[in-house]
Structures are given as C-alpha cells and as structure tokens.
Amino acid sequence: MSDWIQETLYDNGTLINKFGIRDAQELAQKEFEITAQRELYLLNQNIVIKDVSAFTKINKFLFMPLYDWAGKYRTGNFYKGNTAFLDCNRFDYAEEDINHVLALQKEKDELAAEDYAQLMDLLNYMHPFREGNGRSTRLFLQCYAANHNQCIVYPLNNDDLIQALTGANVHEIARLIKVEKI
Template identity: 50%
Template sequence: MNEEVRDTEWYRKKFLYPNGTLKNKLNITDPTELAQREYRGSAVRALAFLRKNKKITSVEDLKKIHKIMFGWLYNWAGQIRDYELTKGETEFLEYSRIKFGIEEIDEKMKQLASKKELENTDYAFLLDRLNYLHPFREGNGRSSKLFLQAFAANHGQVIDYPRSNKDLITAQNNADINQIADLIKVSSKANKSSK
C-alpha cells in the first residue's frame, strides 16, 4: 500500500486516516493489520470469482472485479481514479488520458477475442497497459492479474505468474513487454488438468 498521490489536502482527507493508513469500512487504522485483512479477503473473493467462470470482454469487467475483490473494504472499490498517481519513481497514466488508455485496452481485447489461443506477448501487452493505466487507488496488480486470468479462461488457457512479484513489477515499470512475456507462462486448461 505504498502508492502515492501527488500531495494534496483533498486526497489526504478523502483517503487517509491521520496516521497515513487508507480509510476503510472496517475502520482499521493499523497499516499491517489492514494489509493482512486486505490480502486475505481479496484472495478469497478472487478465488470465488474464478470459480464462476465469467466471460471477460472489457475494462468494465476489470471495474467489476475490483469491486468484488475490494468493495467489502473500500468505498472507492471499482471506481476509476480521478487524480494523478505515482509509486516511487513510476508515474502512471495521467488522469486526463485514462479514457484513451481504457479505449486502447478495450480495442486490443476485441482484436484478441476472436483468436482461439493467445500468446504470452498478447497477455504481456495487456498486463503492461493495465499497469500503466493503474485505474484504482490500491489493488491494481491483483485485480489486473485476476482479470487476465479470467480473460485467458475465455480462450481455454491459464496464466502462471512468477512466484516473485519483484521481476514482474520491474518489467512492468520498464514497460518491457518481452520481459513480461518471458516471466508469465501460458498453457491450455487441458494441459493443466492432465498434470
């Protein structure tokens, strides 16, 4: 939970408790406790979502996934951010351009929808663009991965993400689609179930 918004009084009042912890529906003010509850709760909801096998077609579905994963904890879950966002040295897509970022992702998904099987580079492209879009205050990586996992299921595929997130985050921050493609493994569901 170390994403930063360009420092504004408005942002602090809207999203943070005085100690810097994200405001939440459970009124948890300890950042460690909040992180633990968030990760456990979002993981349970992500698994339940995957079991439903929903068809994924656009960023609208990403908003729904984010709401499912985090709506129990945050009032703003599933809502596209309306402010600038950075994380360390990484600046994400400017708020004024988010609409265009969403349109690019949706257009690519329409192009890919007709393909029987997708390549690692197809998913890597989408993961890169979703990372740069960074539409939500928190939970972008987790909701994007679930979104792409469900999109892969539409194509009878499964994505295995690397165990360590560090290399993937570095590749995403460098917008290195080839490196992202090398780090994720895509297989057909038939191959996965026979192992």
Template identity: 45%
Template sequence: MTDEELKQYFLYPNGTLRNKLNLQDAAKLRMVEYRTVAHNAVWLLHHGYVIKSIDDYAKIHQFLFGEIYSWAGQFRDYYLSKGKTDFMPPTAFDTAITNITHQLKMIKNTVKPTSKQYAQLLDSLNYLHPFREGNGRTTRLFIQLLAANHHQSIDYNRQDREVIVALNQSDLVKIQKFIKITDIDSQQVAFQQNAKKQLLNMEKLNRDKEIH
C-alpha cells in the same frame, strides 16, 4: 482535489488507508485485505466470469475490494505515482481505454491468445493504474479470467521485484517471460485449474506469513 485533500480523503492521520471497517492499524488492515481479496479471487475463478470489456476490470476490482474500500471499482480522477513511477494521467484515460478495448477485441478474436498478447494487455493495464490500490491483483485476475474464457490456464512466475522493474520499463520481452500458458480442454476445467493455483498461492503465502 489538492494533494492535501487527497491525503485526508484516503488516509487516516497515522497514514493507514481509510476503510469501511475503520481499521487504523496498517498491519491488521493488510492481513484482512489480503484474506478478503484472496477469498473473493478464488470464488470468482471457481464460479467463472466472462470478460467482455474494460468495464469488467472495474467490476472485478469492486468485487475484490468493495467490502473494504468505498472507492473500490471507481477509476481515479487524480494523478498517481509510486516511488519513481508516474502512472497515466486521468486526462489520457479515454485514449488508453480505446487502446485496451482494441487489445481485448483482438484477444477475443484469437482462438489461443499468446503470452505476448497477454503481456501487452498487462503492460497497458499497469500503466493505466486506475485505482488507488489493488491494481496489480485486479490485473492478474482479470487476465486469468480472460485466459480461462479461451480454455487457457495462466501461471505467473512470481519474481515480484523483477516483474515491477519490467513493468516500470514497459519491457514486453521480460513481462512475457513471467506469463506461462497451459491450454485446457474446456472452459470449466480452465476456471477450476486457475482457482486451484490461486488456492495454492494463498496457502503458500499463509505459510510464509506464519514462518515470519
């Protein structure tokens, strides 16, 4: 599709993302999206999910955003850039997916994966950026679930601006610093711990929104 065709496909005339709810007020859409995705993320963490392959990445995106966007879970076939950052061209997806599959295999075969391994995966998924929106939230949840599969709980030290800069520069040393791992006795408890942290983040963000 041309740039104009993509614009018409994804956006209403006022620039709001087209959505299943036909919400054309960008602020209302952001609020509904935030609450829906956060609720779905907590549900998935609470009930558990076994990560087997990159296919689960698309399934998680569809689960998080499927109530809102018709394209949820579908890898893009067009070029994507945000600000000064160009993400992976779709013509290179096959090679990238092979690389990510190898990383997932290495993590699967590791009893206690390291923050370096998770940082490398986070960097690879960020550059892939296969969806129009929601890549960051999907990636963080995907890695949380993967860690829980290994009886680990992950905290993301949220310094969003610094994280974005580190990701844009593929600075693995800095990315690693934003990932804190806690070993947990059981997989079930690991899922519960991650769900609890997600709920606490939701409550904090809700309070911040109320204050502002």
C-alpha cells in the same frame, strides 16, 4: 501528496477502511484474507471478459467489503517511486486502447504470453484505482485466459515482474509469465 490521496488516508497513513482498522499491518492481513477469498469465488464463476469494464467490476468486487472507493477511478494523478501512471483525464483513451487490443485478440483461439503481456502493460500504465491495481489486473487476465481455455502462471517472486512493468517491457513481461492450456 495530492489531496485526493490524503482523503483516502487516516492521519497515520493507513487507508481509510470500512472496518476502522488503523494499523497498516492488520489492514494488509484483512485485505489479503478478503480479496483472496473473493478472487477464488470469481475464478469459479467463468466470467467472460468482453471489454475493459470487467476490470472495474473486478476491482469493485474484490475491495468493496473494505473501501468506499472500490471500483471507482482515481480522481487525481498517481506516482509510485519514480513511476508515473496515466493522467486520470486520459482514462477514456486507455479504455479505447485496451478494448481495441481485446477486439483484435478475440479472433485468436489461443493467446501467447505476449498477448497477455501487452494487456498487462496497458492495464498497469492505466492504474486507475487507489489500490488493488495489480491484483485486479492479474485476476482480469486470469479470467480472460480462462475464456481461451488457458491459465497464466505468474512468477512466485513479483520483483522482476514489477521491474518489467515499471519499464513497460512487454517482451520481459511475456518471458516472466507462463501460459498453460487448461
């Protein structure tokens, strides 16, 4: 593990948090409770997604009660299993790509699952935060879908979606998510 990751962990491997919780299961439960409540709040705010800066704001809002690094881009590179995420020195390029896609989609009244899948793939590869990238991505896309009078229904089992994201398979991501009119 690189130093930037070690700096976010207690000696036992639990994420350093504002509650001082050192038990990983207890922290996971607290994180779930806090972020679920904050997700519902944000969904009711009718947030307009104009650009990728909303992604950072969402991560910060979800995780600021728990972590000092909420909403801050990671300062080192990151791997999960065999998956390497975007080099932290290239986040500005990822932001440009995401904003370009958002600008192209802005002209559409209704978006298809492929449109959301493309954004999901880009946000997942960027993976800019220490924790909460998946939750922040799903909430960002749900708010964005609401801007188009749509709702995304994610699969109940994340395994296939994670596999599609790991393989950067936009077609499969699109097959797994459902877009409904609201």
